[in-house]
Structures are given as C-alpha cells and as structure tokens.
Amino acid sequence: MNSQLEKIFMKVQKPGRYTGGELNSVVKDPSKVDFRFAFCFPDLYEVGMSHLGMKILYSLYNREENMWCERVFAPDTDMEALMRKEGIPLFGLESRDPIRDFDMVGFTLQYEMSYTAILNMLDLAGIPLRTSQRTSLAPMVVAGGPCACNPEPLADFIDLFVLGEGEEVNLELAHLFLQAKKEEWSRGEYLRRAAGIEGVYVPSLYDVSYKEDGTIQSVTPREGAPAVVHKRIIKEIDRVFFPDSFVVPFLETVHDRAVIELFRGCIRGCRFCQAGFIYRPFREKNYETLNKNGCDLCASTGYDEISLSSLSTSDYSQLEDLLEQMLPWTEQDKVNLSLPSLRIDNFSPSLMEKITKVRKSGLTFAPEAGTQRMRDVINKNVTEEEVLATCRTAFEGGYTSVKLYFMMGLPTETKEDIEGVVDLAQKVVDLFYSLPDKPKGKGVNVTVSLACFVPKPFTPFEFEPQDTEEMLREKQHHMVGYNRSKKIRINYHESKTSFLEAVLARGDRRLCAVLEDAWKNGCKLDGWTEHFNYDAWMAAFEKNGIDGTFYANRTRSYDEIMPWDHLDYGVTKQFLIRENQKAHADVPTPNCREKCSGCGANCLIGRSCF
Amino acid sequence: MEPMRVFYQKTGTAKYISHLDINRCFQRAMKRAGIPLWFTEGFNPHAYLTFPLPLALGYESMCECVDFRLMREMDPVEIVSRLNSVLPMGLNAYAAAPPVYKAADIALAAYEVRLVLADTDPKQAIRILEAFFAQPEITAMKRTQKGEKEISLKQYLHDLKIRPDGDEVLLTVKLPAGNELNINPTLVLDAFGQQTGMLIDQLAVKKTAVFTKDEKNFA
Numbered sequence: 017m018n019s020q021l022e023k024i025f026m027k028v029q030k031p032g033r034y035t036g037g038e039l040n041s042v043v044k045d046p047s048k049v050d051f052r053f054a055f056c057f058p059d060l061y062e063v064g065m066s067h068l069g070m071k072i073l074y075s076l077y078n079r080e081e082n083m084w085c086e087r088v089f090a091p092d093t094d095m096e097a098l099m100r101k102e103g104i105p106l107f108g109l110e111s112r113d114p115i116r117d118f119d120m121v122g123f124t125l126q127y128e129m130s131y132t133a134i135l136n137m138l139d140l141a142g143i144p145l146r147t148s149q150r151t152s153l154a155p156m157v158v159a160g161g162p163c164a165c166n167p168e169p170l171a172d173f174i175d176l177f178v179l180g181e182g183e184e185v186n187l188e189l190a191h192l193f194l195q196a197k198k199e200e201w202s203r204g205e206y207l208r209r210a211a212g213i214e215g216v217y218v219p220s221l222y223d224v225s226y227k228e229d230g231t232i233q234s235v236t237p238r239e240g241a242p243a244v245v246h247k248r249i250i251k252e253i254d255r256v257f258f259p260d261s262f263v264v265p266f267l268e269t270v271h272d273r274a275v276i277e278l279f280r281g282c283i284r285g286c287r288f289c290q291a292g293f294i295y296r297p298f299r300e301k302n303y304e305t306l307n308k309n310g311c312d313l314c315a316s317t318g319y320d321e322i323s324l325s326s327l328s329t330s331d332y333s334q335l336e337d338l339l340e341q342m343l344p345w346t347e348q349d350k351v352n353l354s355l356p357s358l359r360i361d362n363f364s365p366s367l368m369e370k371i372t373k374v375r376k377s378g379l380t381f382a383p384e385a386g387t388q389r390m391r392d393v394i395n396k397n398v399t400e401e402e403v404l405a406t407c408r409t410a411f412e413g414g415y416t417s418v419k420l421y422f423m424m425g426l427p428t429e430t431k432e433d434i435e436g437v438v439d440l441a442q443k444v445v446d447l448f449y450s451l452p453d454k455p456k457g458k459g460v461n462v463t464v465s466l467a468c469f470v471p472k473p474f475t476p477f478e479f480e481p482q483d484t485e486e487m488l489r490e491k492q493h494h495m496v497g498y499n500r501s502k503k504i505r506i507n508y509h510e511s512k513t514s515f516l517e518a519v520l521a522r523g524d525r526r527l528c529a530v531l532e533d534a535w536k537n538g539c540k541l542d543g544w545t546e547h548f549n550y551d552a553w554m555a556a557f558e559k560n561g562i563d564g565t566f567y568a569n570r571t572r573s574y575d576e577i578m579p580w581d582h583l584d585y586g587v588t589k590q591f592l593i594r595e596n597q598k599a600h601a602d603v604p605t606p607n608c609r610e611k612c613s614g615c616g617a618n619c620l621i622g623r624s625c626f
Numbered sequence: 627m628e629p630m631r632v633f634y635q636k637t638g639t640a641k642y643i644s645h646l647d648i649n650r651c652f653q654r655a656m657k658r659a660g661i662p663l664w665f666t667e668g669f670n671p672h673a674y675l676t677f678p679l680p681l682a683l684g685y686e687s688m689c690e691c692v693d694f695r696l697m698r699e700m701d702p703v704e705i706v707s708r709l710n711s712v713l714p715m716g717l718n719a720y721a722a723a724p725p726v727y728k729a730a731d732i733a734l735a736a737y738e739v740r741l742v743l744a745d746t747d748p749k750q751a752i753r754i755l756e757a758f759f760a761q762p763e764i765t766a767m768k769r770t771q772k773g774e775k776e777i778s779l780k781q782y783l784h785d786l787k788i789r790p791d792g793d794e795v796l797l798t799v800k801l802p803a804g805n806e807l808n809i810n811p812t813l814v815l816d817a818f819g820q821q822t823g824m825l826i827d828q829l830a831v832k833k834t835a836v837f838t839k840d841e842k843n844f845a
C-alpha cells in the first residue's frame with residue numbers, strides 16, 4: 017500500500033493531511049500491541065487536528081503500552097477520488113494500515129453536519145455501514161462527543177455510544193475488548209457486556225415504537241440493558257489525565273496552538289446553549305496544575321500560543337492567579353496567551369491590562385440578543401450597560417474593531433428584538449465616536465455576526481420550534497434594511513444548514529435512512545459551503561417519506577417522550593420544563609455561583625456544586 | 627546577533643512538508659531546542675528564518691539549509707545536536723556554521739532522479755531518454771511571474787548521466803538554481819513526457835548538492 021500511496025500523495029492538494037510523520041505522533045510496533053484504535057474525526061485534517069478531545073484520547077491510549085491509537089480524518093474530494101480509483105481503503109495516519117483491520121473505530125460527534133462524513137468514512141474504510149451488517153467482533157464502531165447526547169439519527173450505524181467524558185470509560189471499553197478477544201466473544205456478547213458499563217449506550221439493545229402522530233410511544237431496553245443510561249463524568253477534575261504533548265501538524269490548521277482546559281461545565285445556564293447543560297456540573301482545575309500543563313505543552317511542541325479554553329473563561333475563579341503565574345514565562349518565551357470565550361460582564365480593567373500586555377487583536381463579544389427582554393428569555397445575563405462599558409474599556413485600550421455575536425429566530429422573538437440588534441451595534445459605534453481618548457485617526461468597525469437559533473436536546477428550549485426558512489429570511493432582510501450605518505457590517509449564516517441541524521439534533525431513528533440516502537446522493541462534507549447540497553438532502557427526505565419540519569419546526573409538549581429521554585446527562589427534565597416556563601415569562605435564572613437552581617447535575621458528583 | 631547557517635537533510639515523509647510549513651516547523655523546533663534566536667522588535671516579535679534555496683514539495687534533499695541570527699553565541703555542534711533531538715522524522719541537521727556565501731551566490735544544484743516509465747523496461751527507457759536528450763534543441767515551458775515562457779533547455783543540462791539501477795532508471799544532472807534562474811528536474815521531465823508521449827509512472831527526486839557560480843560547494 018505504501019508505494020501506491022506515495023504515488024497519490026504527489027497528486028493531491030496538501031499531501032501533509034495524509035502522510036503522518038508529524039512531531040509527537042506515535043508509531044508503535046504492531047506486533048507488540050494488543051489493541052488498535054482508530055480515532056476518526058469526520059472532517060478535514062485542518063479541522064480535526066484543532067480538536068482538544070482527540071489530543072486527549074490520543075495520548076490517553078498511547079500511554080498504555082499494549083494499545084495504539086492512530087488518527088484518521090475525512091479525506092478531501094481529490095484524495096477520496098484517487099483512493100477509490102486505486103482501491104486504497106481508509107488508513108490510519110501513523111501506520112498507513114487499513115482501519116477495517118483495527119479493533120475499534122471511534123468517531124467524535126462534534127456537530128450534526130458531520131454525520132454524512134461518518135458514513136462516507138465507514139464506506140471508504142470498507143466497513144459495512146450498518147451495525148446489523150457487521151458480523152465479526154472487530155472492528156467495533158463507537159462514537160462519543162457532544163452530539164452523542166441524542167445519537168438516534170446514527171443509531172443504525174454506530175455499535176455503541178459513549179456518553180459524557182471519555183477519559184475513564186474509553187479505557188474500560190478497551191480492556192473489555194481485550195477480554196472479549198481472549199475469550200472469543202461474539203460481537204453481540206461484547207455489546208451486551210459493554211452496555212453494563214456506566215456511560216455506554218448500545219442502541220441496538222433498545223426497541224423504539226411510535227404513536228400514530230409520529231411521536232415516540234416507548235423506548236424499551238432488551239437483554240438486560242439499563243432503562244436509563246447515565247453519562248460519565250470525571251469527579252476529580254484536577255487529577256484527570258491531560259497530555260503533556262500534542263501532535264504538531266506541519267500544515268496550518270484552524271487552531272494550531274497549545275490548549276489548556278480551565279474547567280468543565282458552565283455556571284451560566286444560557287437557555288439556548290447545549291454545552292452549558294450537558295457538561296454540568298461545573299468543575300475547575302487548580303491554577304498550578306494548569307500552569308504546569310501549559311509549560312509542558314509549550315516545551316514539547318514549540319508552540320508560541322496557548323489558548324485558555326473553557327465555555328466562559330472569565331468564570332474561572334483563579335484566572336488572576338493563573339495569569340500571574342503564566343505571564344512571566346510566556347512573555348519571556350514569546351508565547352501569546354489567547355482567551356477565547358471571554359465573557360463581557362466581568363471583564364475587569366486589570367484583566368484587560370494583563371491580556372493586552374501580550375497581544376492586541378480584534379475583540380469578540382456575544383450578547384446573543386438585541387433587547388433586554390430577549391436576553392432575559394434566553395438567560396444571557398448581560399445588560400446593555402455592561403456591553404457598552406466593556407466596549408469602552410476595549411476602545412480606550414486601543415481596540416478599534418469589535419465583533420458582536422447574535423442569534424435570530426429565538427423563542428418569542430419580535431420585530432423589536434431584531435431591530436434591537438442593530439440598535440445595540442449602533443450604540444457601540446456612537447460610543448466610539450463619543451470617547452475623548454479613542455484611538456486616533458481610526459474609524460470603528462462593528463461586525464454583527466448572526467447565527468440562526470437551533471433548538472437542542474437537554475436545553476430548556478428542546479421543546480421549541482425553529483423558525484421556518486421563510487421567517488428567518490424575512491428577519492434577515494428586515495435587519496439589513498433597518499441598519500443605516502456603514503460602520504456596521506451584518507453577516508448571517510445559511511438558514512438551510514441550520515434547518516438540517518435542527519432536524520438532526522432532535523431527530524429519531526427514522527432519520528438513519530434519510531442520512532444514508534443523503535450520503536448516497538453525494539453528501540459527505542456538509543460543513544463546507546462548497547460541498548453542501550441541500551437538494552440532495554431534500555431528495556433523501558422525500559424518498560423516505562419523512563418531513564423534516566416535523567423535527568425542526570414543531571412545538572413539543574412537556575409530556576412528549578423525546579428520542580433522548582432514556583439518556584441522562586444530569587439535568588432533569590423537570591428542571592428544563594421549569595426553565596422553559598421562566599423563559600416564556602421573561603424571567604432570568606441566577607448563575608450557579610449565585611444560587612443553585614437544582615438542575616440535578618450535582619447528583620453526578622454526589623455533593624453540592626459549590 | 628550572530629548569523630548562523632544550519633544544513634539539514636529532508637527525506638522520507640518530510641518531503642511532503644511544503645516550503646511554507648518547513649519555516650513554521652523550524653521556528654518551533656528552535657524553540658523546543660532552546661536555541662536563542664534573535665527576534666524582531668515591535669508589537670508582534672518574531673524570529674527571522676530564511677531558506678537560501680527553497681525545495682519543491684515532494685523532493686528529498688541531502689543539502690538543505692536555513693539561516694538565522696542568534697541572540698548570543700552557541701557552539702555549532704551544540705546547535706546541531708539540540709536540533710536533532712527535537713526535529714520530526716525525516717529532518718536531520720548535519721552541520722552548522724556562520725554563512726560563507728550569500729543566498730545570491732547560489733548558481734547550480736545537483737539532482738538524483740529515479741524514475742520508471744510506464745510499460746517500459748529500464749534498458750528501453752534509457753534508450754528513449756538518451757535519444758531525447760541527444761536532440762540538438764530541447765524546449766520547455768517555464769512558468770514565470772509574467773506567465774508561461776518558452777525556454778531552451780539544452781544549454782542548462784550539466785553533467786547529465788543516465789544509468790539503470792535495478793528496476794529504475796537513475797538520472798543525475800546539475801541544473802541552474804537560485805534567484806536568477808531556477809530549473810527543476812520536474813520541468814525537464816515534463817518536457818520529456820510531453821514531447822515523447824511517454825508516461826512517467828514513478829518519480830523520485832533528490833537534491834544532492836548546491837554550488838556557487840565558481841562551482842564551490844555552497845557553505
């Protein structure tokens with residue numbers, strides 16, 4: 017296979033996506049390992065290599081002497097065409113061996129629009145698409161990641177899902193597999209036993225029946241599988257495994273830098289944000305651990321940038337301590353600190369100073385909605401004064417461009433809320449020009465980035481309909497027409513993609529057939545505008561007699577059985593209902609540090625969160 | 627601000643690292659190796675690495691080099707050993723010294739080309755290649771900043787030798803290199819392919835030496 021590969025490497029764009037051999041990549045002797053894992057990221061190399069979860073699991077497995085984890089990404093269309101033409105099956109970057117010969121093939125589910133890439137990768141690997149078509153123990157096809165919280169649209173293709181955090185459960189599955197190999201279990205036997213591990217969901221062990229109106233009647237476990245599968249979390253977050261080295265790509269990737277993870281979970285509870293609920297409860301790492309993580313990573317990779325990653329960086333209670341420890345050495349070694357997802361409301365001048373010390377670039381804020389009422393509905397507890405105060409600090413610190421993120425199509429949204437987005441952006445522009453010490457000789461740029469709201473499982477908005485395409489388009493037009501300033505630029509997202517996301521996010525098993533047909537119609541890199549083919553998707557819906565609007569645009573009643581109701585992510589449905597009711601009453605909820613709202617997630621750690 | 631030049635080999639998988647990426651790769655390697663690079667001043671300080679003669683993607687090389695400046699003195703032997711302990715597979719430093727020549731002094735590069743012609747045994751391939759190169763005039767299309775330009779190749783082929791090597795044909799040649807005129811073996815072989823209609827099935831190119839105008843080894 018190698019000489020064949022060498023030939024096609026020279027014919028493709030960016031061969032470095034497929035060659036392996038990067039610094040810190042792990043090559044083992046295949047005869048000396050008992051368990052081979054293919055970590056598949058269903059998108060291009062540049063995207064997948066930016067993902068922290070892959071880096072963690074890669075090191076976690078490879079630390080085990082008898083296990084070898086390799087990386088696999090979706091090939092771009094030119095590479096795929098050559099692989100199909102030359103009959104080269106999908107291979108692991110490290111060994112270049114076909115992954116169909118591996119013990120376990122694992123996909124990470126980061127976004128719904130990557131699902132067709134999973135089918136395409138299975139097909140390229142020569143692995144039967146459907147669970148029911150696979151007969152031998154290996155390869156076992158597994159998946160995890162945020163979208164595993166409603167994995168039903170993939171239920172026919174994936175043998176088992178890992179719910180929640182993977183650091184412990186992945187190794188448990190690997191050890192069970194070693195036992196299965198030794199004792200020559202059938203794949204059915206392995207799956208039955210795996211279903212007994214906390215955090216493991218084997219969809220083929222559940223029967224789903226439907227009512228006349230298309231909603232779910234019941235989900236019934238078989239063969240001893242648990243009625244409810246609880247997600248896994250790491251209780252002692254400060255002791256969780258964290259890699260001291262990353263594979264350093266040759267190619268430029270989306271995020272090509274060291275990353276440390278400040279905490280998991282979020283105290284905020286913004287009602288549209290799935291991550292804010294499924295990663296609960298909030299658990300933070302000690303700043304000394306983090307400083308060491310960062311130091312080790314920079315030493316082993318040579319990166320000149322460290323990203324402080326989390327859902328809301330400034331909620332990290334030890335941020336000042338951490339920066340105090342990190343600034344001296346990062347400054348000396350010319351390493352930049354980047355603090356993404358910095359919240360607007362507690363952005364203090366002293367913090368500001370610490371950050372600008374290292375680097376100056378554009379600022380991004382996410383007020384998410386234009387009016388106070390709308391922000392109360394979504395529980396984004398930021399006031400206009402706070403937005404403006406933060407922008408003032410930023411402008412006075414020398415910034416001249418600000419990017420503001422908003423959503424449209426939110427529950428209860430009116431024309432005033434849409435206009436409020438532009439009004440807020442205009443106030444930011446006006447503020448800039450009113451400042452006596454604004455940066456000299458420069459104009460201000462305010463970019464408004466508009467996403468379409470997608471209702472997600474395990475959020476208080478899981479019951480809500482998504483606006484139809486027409487409604488969204490009308491709102492976009494209204495907003496653009498309402499804007500009078502040349503200093504404000506409005507960017508909006510493709511609503512067709514958001515519609516499909518909404519379908520898949522809250523979909524059930526009947527979508528498996530649609531997914532397969534969409535893939536057969538040529539969909540395989542849906543996340544890329546140039547490859548996205550809406551008509552191919554629509555044809556797949558039509559062929560299967562399935563109406564996407566049933567999933568995207570329908571209001572669910574509180575007592576409807578959701579396709580994911582047999583999965584438990586800590587937050588209770590009663591809590592989600594309570595929050596939904598408060599949203600409709602325009603009532604915000606205090607953050608977890610101020611007051612516990614009894615979401616139920618603390619049961620996972622067996623104590624109160626704070 | 628000691629100027630320094632490190633020589634290295636680029637072989638195996640490393641041949642797929644593009645020129646742009648090799649720069650970033652060395653920046654990081656220098657950092658891991660703790661080599662005290664001199665940084666530019668200013669708001670976004672960065673180290674200057676320059677590569678006197680860029681290598682085409684897919685070529686191997688026994689004689690690449692990278693120039694940089696040091697903040698403080700460091701033993702060249704130390705630089706080489708530190709770099710080798712942190713460089714990825716396929717990149718191998720073998721010498722370091724203050725530069726003798728300037729990049730502009732580069733005039734020629736020697737290449738080793740291994741190739742297989744489709745459906746042709748090495749003996750026959752050699753006959754076809756020899757006949758091609760024996761022509762009094764060989765033209766090729768070269769891409770320049772101003773678009774494609776026809777050039778006459780014959781005058782630029784120095785010390786051309788062709789011999790069989792197992793199942794392959796081994797062709798060695800020296801070609802003009804550097805800023806003024808750079809001719810890659812691929813250009814020559816593309817002309818061969820187009821004009822003879824032969825399909826090159828396998829091709830591996832390795833740069834083996836770089837020379838100055840007066841044919842001294844570039845150092």
Ligand code: SF4
Pocket residue numbers: 283296297298608609611612613614615616617618624625626
């Ligand atoms: S249990 Fe209370 S404090 Fe903990 S995550 Fe839920 S609401 Fe927040």
